[in-house]
Each structure stands twice: as C-alpha cells, then as structure tokens.
Amino acid sequence: MKIYIVPVATALLAISQQSGAIPPPPPPTAAQLPVKDTLAFEITEGLTTEVGPRQAGTEAEQRARDWAVNKLKSLGFANVREEKFDMPTWVRGEEKAWVVSPFPTPMAITALGNSASTGDKPLEGEIVYFPTYDALVDAPAQMVAGKIVFIDHQMKAAQDGSGYGYFGRARFTGPNVAAKKGAKAIIIRSIGTDNHRNPHTGNTNFEAGVAPIPSGAISNPDADNLVRQVKRAWAIPLPGSQSELGYRPTPVIVRLLLTPNNLGQQKSGNIIAEVPGSNASLPPVVIACHLDSWDLGTGAIDDASGCGIITAAASYLKKGPPPKRTVRLLWAGAEEVGIWGGKAYGEAYKAQPHALAMESDFGADRVWRVDFKLPESAKPLEDKIAAALAPLGITRGKDPATGGADVGAIIAAQGLAIVDLQQDGTRYFDLHHTPDDTLDKVDPEQMRQNVIAWTTVLENVANYEGELALGVKP
Amino acid sequence: MKIYIVPVATALLAISQQSGAIPPPPPPTAAQLPVKDTLAFEITEGLTTEVGPRQAGTEAEQRARDWAVNKLKSLGFANVREEKFDMPTWVRGEEKAWVVSPFPTPMAITALGNSASTGDKPLEGEIVYFPTYDALVDAPAQMVAGKIVFIDHQMKAAQDGSGYGYFGRARFTGPNVAAKKGAKAIIIRSIGTDNHRNPHTGNTNFEAGVAPIPSGAISNPDADNLVRQVKRAWAIPLPGSQSELGYRPTPVIVRLLLTPNNLGQQKSGNIIAEVPGSNASLPPVVIACHLDSWDLGTGAIDDASGCGIITAAASYLKKGPPPKRTVRLLWAGAEEVGIWGGKAYGEAYKAQPHALAMESDFGADRVWRVDFKLPESAKPLEDKIAAALAPLGITRGKDPATGGADVGAIIAAQGLAIVDLQQDGTRYFDLHHTPDDTLDKVDPEQMRQNVIAWTTVLENVANYEGELALGVKP
Numbered sequence: 001m002k003i004y005i006v007p008v009a010t011a012l013l014a015i016s017q018q019s020g021a022i023p024p025p026p027p028p029t030a031a032q033l034p035v036k037d038t039l040a041f042e043i044t045e046g047l048t049t050e051v052g053p054r055q056a057g058t059e060a061e062q063r064a065r066d067w068a069v070n071k072l073k074s075l076g077f078a079n080v081r082e083e084k085f086d087m088p089t090w091v092r093g094e095e096k097a098w099v100v101s102p103f104p105t106p107m108a109i110t111a112l113g114n115s116a117s118t119g120d121k122p123l124e125g126e127i128v129y130f131p132t133y134d135a136l137v138d139a140p141a142q143m144v145a146g147k148i149v150f151i152d153h154q155m156k157a158a159q160d161g162s163g164y165g166y167f168g169r170a171r172f173t174g175p176n177v178a179a180k181k182g183a184k185a186i187i188i189r190s191i192g193t194d195n196h197r198n199p200h201t202g203n204t205n206f207e208a209g210v211a212p213i214p215s216g217a218i219s220n221p222d223a224d225n226l227v228r229q230v231k232r233a234w235a236i237p238l239p240g241s242q243s244e245l246g247y248r249p250t251p252v253i254v255r256l257l258l259t260p261n262n263l264g265q266q267k268s269g270n271i272i273a274e275v276p277g278s279n280a281s282l283p284p285v286v287i288a289c290h291l292d293s294w295d296l297g298t299g300a301i302d303d304a305s306g307c308g309i310i311t312a313a314a315s316y317l318k319k320g321p322p323p324k325r326t327v328r329l330l331w332a333g334a335e336e337v338g339i340w341g342g343k344a345y346g347e348a349y350k351a352q353p354h355a356l357a358m359e360s361d362f363g364a365d366r367v368w369r370v371d372f373k374l375p376e377s378a379k380p381l382e383d384k385i386a387a388a389l390a391p392l393g394i395t396r397g398k399d400p401a402t403g404g405a406d407v408g409a410i411i412a413a414q415g416l417a418i419v420d421l422q423q424d425g426t427r428y429f430d431l432h433h434t435p436d437d438t439l440d441k442v443d444p445e446q447m448r449q450n451v452i453a454w455t456t457v458l459e460n461v462a463n464y465e466g467e468l469a470l471g472v473k474p
Numbered sequence: 475m476k477i478y479i480v481p482v483a484t485a486l487l488a489i490s491q492q493s494g495a496i497p498p499p500p501p502p503t504a505a506q507l508p509v510k511d512t513l514a515f516e517i518t519e520g521l522t523t524e525v526g527p528r529q530a531g532t533e534a535e536q537r538a539r540d541w542a543v544n545k546l547k548s549l550g551f552a553n554v555r556e557e558k559f560d561m562p563t564w565v566r567g568e569e570k571a572w573v574v575s576p577f578p579t580p581m582a583i584t585a586l587g588n589s590a591s592t593g594d595k596p597l598e599g600e601i602v603y604f605p606t607y608d609a610l611v612d613a614p615a616q617m618v619a620g621k622i623v624f625i626d627h628q629m630k631a632a633q634d635g636s637g638y639g640y641f642g643r644a645r646f647t648g649p650n651v652a653a654k655k656g657a658k659a660i661i662i663r664s665i666g667t668d669n670h671r672n673p674h675t676g677n678t679n680f681e682a683g684v685a686p687i688p689s690g691a692i693s694n695p696d697a698d699n700l701v702r703q704v705k706r707a708w709a710i711p712l713p714g715s716q717s718e719l720g721y722r723p724t725p726v727i728v729r730l731l732l733t734p735n736n737l738g739q740q741k742s743g744n745i746i747a748e749v750p751g752s753n754a755s756l757p758p759v760v761i762a763c764h765l766d767s768w769d770l771g772t773g774a775i776d777d778a779s780g781c782g783i784i785t786a787a788a789s790y791l792k793k794g795p796p797p798k799r800t801v802r803l804l805w806a807g808a809e810e811v812g813i814w815g816g817k818a819y820g821e822a823y824k825a826q827p828h829a830l831a832m833e834s835d836f837g838a839d840r841v842w843r844v845d846f847k848l849p850e851s852a853k854p855l856e857d858k859i860a861a862a863l864a865p866l867g868i869t870r871g872k873d874p875a876t877g878g879a880d881v882g883a884i885i886a887a888q889g890l891a892i893v894d895l896q897q898d899g900t901r902y903f904d905l906h907h908t909p910d911d912t913l914d915k916v917d918p919e920q921m922r923q924n925v926i927a928w929t930t931v932l933e934n935v936a937n938y939e940g941e942l943a944l945g946v947k948p
Contacts, residue, residue, distance in 0.1 A: 232523070
C-alpha cells in the first residue's frame with residue numbers, strides 16, 4: 001500500500017482509491033511541532049561546550065566524533081557509525097605581525113590554512129599594496145617579487161552570502177598568485193564583514209609545484225590602519241630620493257611571525273546515523289552538516305548549529321511513523337580544510353543510489369528562501385513544500401538549488417535532487433572562521449524556525465515515493 | 475572694560491552701561507560653528523594611526539608625547555610643553571589560558587595591570603567559582619586557599635556607565651581579596667558588555683604587604699563557557715567520591731600562562747598647551763583628556779577622542795577674540811595605570827589658583843546630559859549654558875558634577891568648579907580596554923556634537939569673570 005504525501009485534494013482522491021484500508025496517521029506537520037524546540041540548541045551547546053574547537057585531523061576532532069556517536073545513539077538514531085579516512089593536516093603555530101615603518105604598530109593576524117611558516121625568526125619585508133585580488137592578478141611579477149603582498153579588498157555583507165565567492169578569492173587563491181609572482185609573503189584583509197580585532201582564518205591552496213609562502217589575514221581594523229599607513233607613506237619621500245623626476249615614497253615595512261606546521265596524513269572521519277525508511281527499495285535522502293570547525297572559535301555557527309538543526313528535524317521525523325525513505329544524517333569530518341569528509345562519503349557510497357540531498361552549513365539565522373532542484377515529475381511535491389514553508393516567511397527561489405559542500409561529491413556522482421533552505425547570512429561573515437564563532441551568537445528563536453522548516457521538508461521528501469534523483473547526463 | 479557673557483537681556487544691559495566703547499565681537503557661538511568639524515576626528519585619526527597603542531611608561535607613550543607637542547604647536551596653541559614625571563611601569567608578556575578539565579578548551583585571556591607572572595611554566599589549579607565579587611569577599615579563606623578564583627559577575631550596559639563602579643570591583647580589588655585569602659591566581663569575567671573574544675584589561679591593585687598573584691580577565695564568551703563547564707562538573711561525581719553522604723563534584727581545572735614584567739620607575743609625562751586669557755588676574759580653566767592608552771587597542775575611544783574633542787573646542791575658542799581666562803589643555807600621561815599624570819599636575823600646579831575643570835574621557839558618543847558644580851553666584855552662568863546646550867539634545871542633570879580622573883587631584887586640592895558633559899556610554903564598555911578600541915568605533919557625527927557642546931561651554935566659562943572656584947572646606 002502506498003500513501004502519497006501530496007496536496008490535500010489529491011491525497012483525498014488517493015485514499016478514496018484504496019480498497020478500504022485505513023492508512024496510518026500522517027507524519028507530524030510543521031504546525032504540530034512543539035513550538036519550543038530545544039534539541040537543536042542543546043546539540044549546539046553540547047558540542048561547543050564539551051568539545052569546543054575541533055579542527056580536522058586533530059585529537060579534538062576525534063573527541064567530537066566520539067561525542068557525536070554518543071549523542072546520536074542516545075537520541076535513538078539507527079546505524080550510528082564512524083567512518084574514518086585520512087587527510088593532510090596543517091596546524092597553527094604562533095602568529096604575530098607588526099607594522100615596522102612608517103609608524104610601528106602591532107597587528108592582529110591569523111595564518112591561513114596551508115600557509116608556510118616564516119620560521120622562528122620573524123620575516124620582514126616591504127608591502128606592495130593591491131586594492132583588489134584582480135589588481136594582484138594583473139600586476140607584473142617584478143612589482144611583486146621579494147615583497148609582501150597586501151590585498152585590501154573588503155567584503156560587504158549580503159543576506160545570501162553572495163560576496164564570499166567574489167571577495168573570497170583573495171584568500172582562496174591570492175597566496176598562490178602572489179607566490180607565483182615571487183612574493184615572499186602575503187597578508188590579506190580578512191574575508192569578513194565585522195570590525196573586530198579578530199581576523200578570519202580559512203583555507204588557501206597552492207598549485208602543485210608552487211612553494212607555499214607565509215600567508216595571513218589581518219582584521220578589518222588592522223587593515224584600515226595599514227591602509228592609512230600606506231597612504232601616509234606615499235606622501236613621504238624616501239630620504240635622498242627627491243629629484244626632478246619625482247620621488248620614491250617611503251616604504252611600508254611589515255614584520256610577520258607565522259609558525260604553522262604540516263603534520264602529514266592524519267585520521268578524520270564522518271559520523272553517520274539513520275532514520276530507517278519503511279520501503280527499502282526507495283533510495284535514501286541524505287542530510288548533512290559538518291562536525292569539524294576551525295580552531296579559533298568553538299564552531300557554533302560553523303557548523304555545530306547545522307548539525308543541531310538537521311538532527312532535531314530528523315528527530316521529529318523519527319517520532320512519527322517511519323518515513324518511506326531512509327533519512328541518513330551525515331555529520332561530515334574535515335570540511336573546512338578541503339571537504340575531505342564529503343569526498344570520502346561520495347567515494348564510499350557511490351554504488352548506492354541516493355534520492356535527494358540537503359545541507360545546513362550557514363549558521364542558525366532564519367531561513368528566508370527555499371530553492372529546489374527536482375525532476376519535472378515532482379512539481380506537485382515542490383508546490384506542496386513551498387506552500388507549507390510560506391507561513392514561516394520563506395519565499396520560493398527562482399534559481400535551481402545547488403546543495404552544500406559535504407553533499408557535493410555524491411550529488412555530482414549521482415545527479416541527486418536538492419532542496420536548499422537558504423539562511424539569512426547577513427551577519428554570518430561577521431563571525432565566520434574567527435574566535436568569535438561561539439554559542440552566544442546563536443539565536444535560539446531563529447534556530448527554531450530552521451528546525452520547523454527542515455522538518456516540513458523532510459516529512460515531505462522522505463515520504464515521497466516518486467522518482468527524485470535527476471541522474472547524471474552522460 | 476569688561477564684557478560679561480550672560481543671558482541676552484542682561485548682556486544688552488551690560489553693554490548699554492558701558493561708556494560708549496564698542497565691544498569686540500563676541501566669541502563664536504555653537505550655532506556659528508562650522509557644521510562639519512573635522513579637527514577632533516583628525517586628531518583621533520592621527521594619534522591612533524601615527525602612534526597607535528601608547529602604554530604609560532613605554533617608548534610608545536614618549537612617541538605620543540612628541541606627536542602631541544607637534545600637533546598642538548602646529549595648531550597654534552601657546553606655551554606647549556612636556557612635563558615629565560616618573561611612575562612604576564608594568565608591561566604585558568605572554569598570555570594564554572586553557573580549561574584542562576572537564577572539557578579541554580582554550581580561553582581568551584588578558585593579564586590585569588599589576589598582575590604577577592605565572593613564570594614561564596603554566597600554573598595549573600582548581601577553580602573556585604564565585605557568582606559575584608561580594609561572594610568572594612564573604613567566602614572563608616579555606617575555601618579559596620590554593621585555588622584559582624573565578625568571579626563571574628557580568629557587567630550590564632548603562633548609558634551613564636554607572637555599572638563600572640559596581641561590577642568593576644571584581645577587577646579593582648578582586649585580585650587583592652583573593653590573594654589575601656591565599657588564592658594562587660584569579661580570573662575574572664571581563665568588566666565589559668560585549669560578546670567578543672577580546673578580554674578587557676585594566677589595572678588592579680594589591681595592598682602593601684600583599685604579594686600579587688597572577689590575575690587575568692577572560693572574555694564574556696569564554697566566561698559563559700567556563701560557567702557551563704562548572705555546572706557540568708558539579709553534576710559529575712569525582713570518581714570514588716560517591717557515598718551516602720553525597721559526592722565531591724569533579725573539579726574544574728584551569729591552566730594559566732601570564733608573564734608580565736615590572737620595569738620599575740619609568741618616565742611618563744603630561745603635555746600642556748594654552749589659549750591665553752586676556753585677563754591675567756583670572757584663574758584659568760583646565761580641560762583634560764589622557765594621552766596614554768592600554769596596549770591592546772589603539773586607544774581611540776579611550777582616550778584619543780577625548781583629546782580630539784577638547785582640543786577642537788579650544789581651537790574654535792582660539793579663533794575668536796581672546797577669552798578672559800586662560801584655557802589650559804592637559805593631555806595627561808599615565809592615567810590608565812594610576813592617574814599619575816593627574817597627580818603630577820595637581821602637585822606641580824597646586825600653588826596656582828584654578829577656576830574650573832572639565833574632562834572628556836568617555837569615548838566619542840553624543841553628550842546627553844550636563845552636570846554642574848558651580849558656586850551659587852554663578853547660577854545665571856549655569857542657566858545660560860544649560861539653555862545653550864538644550865538644542866543639542868542635552869538635558870540638565872540634578873546631581874553635582876564630579877569631574878574626570880585627570881583633574882581629580884587639582885579639584886580636590888583647590889575645590890574647583892566643574893562642568894561635566896556626560897557622554898552616552900551605552901557601548902563604551904563593549905570596547906573599553908580591549909583590542910577593539912580602534913578608530914572605526916568613533917562616530918564622526920556624534921563626535922561633532924561633542925565639539926559643539928564643549929565649545930559652547932568653554933566660550934561661556936572662559937569669559938565669565940565672576941568667582942568660580944568653590945574652595946576647599948577646612
């Protein structure tokens with residue numbers, strides 16, 4: 001017997017077509033949820049308090065995995081398991097920076113993941129200023145060689161976080177570009193929208209064959225100050241350099257001490273748990289968050305709260321009758337430093353067909369938009385979900401859903417359906433990858449709205465028996 | 475010839491009583507000021523950029539004094555001078571802290587001024603938790619001896635900054651109380667109202683004969699986390715301790731590394747500048763700010779902006795005809811670490827009668843109230859000032875003015891008149907004594923309102939020829 005979860009009129013028709021059998025009660029709807037969900041916050045509070053920072057590949061991430069297994073088992077999920085994998089591990093050392101001239105001042109700096117070490121003796125050099133990442137890309141190598149690159153481009157806040165890709169290039173590949181042009185080091189203005197002395201870390205990557213250079217981010221107030229120093233230095237002729245041809249401005253000299261280490265291959269792992277579906281022939285829905293965090297904060301918004309949200313929603317689903325499809329929770333390891341957990345999941349499960357993927361990895365502020373990537377045949381499902389979410393203040397997006405980092409590999413491998421519950425990211429990049437990513441930044445009220453939205457989507461997609469995966473075009 | 479600056483009707487009367495002489499034009503009034511003052515901000519920008527942190531007794535404070543002398547001379551002030559004095563100097567070293575158990579986590583900590591060093595090897599100990607300073611005061615010594623005291627009391631924001639005295643006790647004298655009860659160290663929740671991982675430093679003092687102990691402040695998010703750890707530890711019996719009589723809870727173990735140094739007596743100094751008055755027989759008005767800052771930030775709100783505000787106001791006064799009374803600017807040294815500059819000023823000038831004192835040392839947010847301490851005879855002056863400030867949104871306070879730290883000694887010595895332009899301190903303790911005290915926190919619009927208010931008061935008090943000082947009651 002099949003019970004389709006479809007819009008009400010169709011549902012009544014479907015039931016009337018069944019030969020007299022009484023269907024089981026429908027799963028709880030969003031409206032029936034406890035108004036005051038506390039589980040998502042409890043998970044976030046527990047993980048940030050009892051584990052704290054949990055950088056990938058470190059013993060802290062192992063403690064986080066142990067914590068996660070205990071928590072998911074105690075919540076009654078099925079098939080809770082740890083699936084280990086190896087990944088390259090870089091850890092922070094000392095990090096200090098100073099402007100030496102024209103005006104000596106300390107700067108708040110943090111090393112970017114994969115940064116080279118300056119060695120125990122600070123490195124000193126002249127700043128070459130670039131207002132944007134593109135200006136560095138366009139600069140001739142001789143302008144950069146032997147200098148310390150400074151990229152000043154400042155990220156602006158956006159509700160959908162859309163500035164990250166554009167401004168983030170200064171971090172993602174700025175160090176690689178600088179290294180290829182012969183820079184001895186690089187500092188970037190933090191990829192962040194706050195004005196606190198807490199610089200934003202995050203990974204950078206060097207191409208094969210490019211020797212990493214010391215690479216750090218300074219806080220926005222420090223970048224503001226460095227810009228003021230650069231402007232003043234430009235107005236001060238270098239002693240003896242004045243002539244009819246003009247003058248060379250006074251150089252801005254910076255000193256850096258960054259002593260990170262590469263630990264080589266270390267263990268990380270994914271944690272998996274399930275709400276078993278009643279129909280084993282239907283491919284599962286996979287919902288993801290990531291368990292690792294950067295080391296500077298306690299990873300409350302990135303991404304303990306994502307794990308809290310998806311787990312609370314799955315827990316509500318579990319309290320009703322079994323869903324048709326298995327809902328699999330993936331608390332991924334090692335996302336921050338290369339999405340190693342997502343890749344490991346994609347590799348481990350490539351032979352098992354999946355239906356649909358979702359991820360929560362953008363803090364805990366309210367969901368404001370839902371995006372879909374579903375087959376044409378699932379249009380009624382999409383309509384039903386959008387209608388159910390509208391009372392929560394969630395609008396329907398026009399662009400196709402793209403999914404999250406940790407489900408990227410399995411989506412790409414199988415061409416899965418996707419639902420994205422887009423969170424308000426206006427203040428996300430105030431906190432992202434900084435020491436300030438702590439529990440007090442999580443708003444329990446907005447987090448509850450996330451849980452209601454997630455539960456609503458899950459109860460619909462997990463009970464939908466039509467085709468969901470779109471498949472990979474050859 | 476005397477021109478009294480008094481309410482309009484009286485002023486007309488005063489002029490009509492003069493024997494036909496044409497008075498000089500009146501000094502500019504607030505309404506005639508340039509709407510867009512930039513000088514206060516320029517001074518703040520210059521001092522924070524070209525000097526940056528300028529802790530008392532260090533070479534950075536000497537650079538700040540040199541900067542100040544140049545700036546005040548270039549602005550055309552008279553009698554610009556440096557007046558040096560000696561003061562004991564304490565400087566920060568390394569500072570790190572961790573919770574060791576029950577759940578290992580790093581904490582953001584900063585040493586309090588006059589803290590002892592832990593030595594190069596971290597100190598480890600059991601936390602004894604106190605919700606308030608008073609609870610520590612009331613605790614028996616045996617509860618505290620050999621432990622690390624943690625005072626958790628959290629300051630709340632208030633427009634008038636009135637929580638500082640009450641909550642600040644945890645910092646001002648908490649370490650002394652803890653040391654006397656035999657504590658091996660103390661950590662306090664920062665005396666601050668923000669939720670950033672930037673702990674608030676500030677001075678603490680130990681009584682003569684009490685050996686200082688390592689004393690640090692942790693940030694609010696770290697204190698929140700430590701409280702959660704303490705609560706959890708209380709719920710976990712110490713292994714083997716369970717009996718019918720109950721159990722001993724698991725201890726919370728903290729590790730501290732604080733390596734500050736005492737440098738002994740070092741040079742600090744006051745910078746003095748004047749707008750000379752036309753009537754040498756009238757005692758001067760002294761207006762103060764402080765030049766030194768804590769080392770963690772660049773001292774933008776504490777107190778470069780105070781120096782900017784008083785100096786811009788004095789500069790506008792200087793552009794008009796000479797005031798009757800000399801207005802003396804005191805950019806005091808070494809305020810943060812014991813008000814040494816204010817004391818040195820009081821000592822150096824005790825033989826010279828003063829009329830009235832004012833200070834700006836509470837950030838750059840708008841003035842919302844004016845308080846007076848003037849002789850009864852100066853009631854018309856008080857009324858006139860209050861009326862002139864009302865259009866700026868400044869109300870008249872009911873309590874007597876008390877003055878600022880740096881004019882405290884001279885006020886006490888001579889019983890001076892005082893006008894306090896009270897600033898909105900709602901967000902002051904978000905930033906106070908933290909790395910976040912940087913230029914971007916100064917709102918130029920609110921700063922301008924300060925300058926207009928200060929200029930208004932100065933043009934009135936500096937041209938008032940009646941008695942101002944109240945004198946010291948024997």
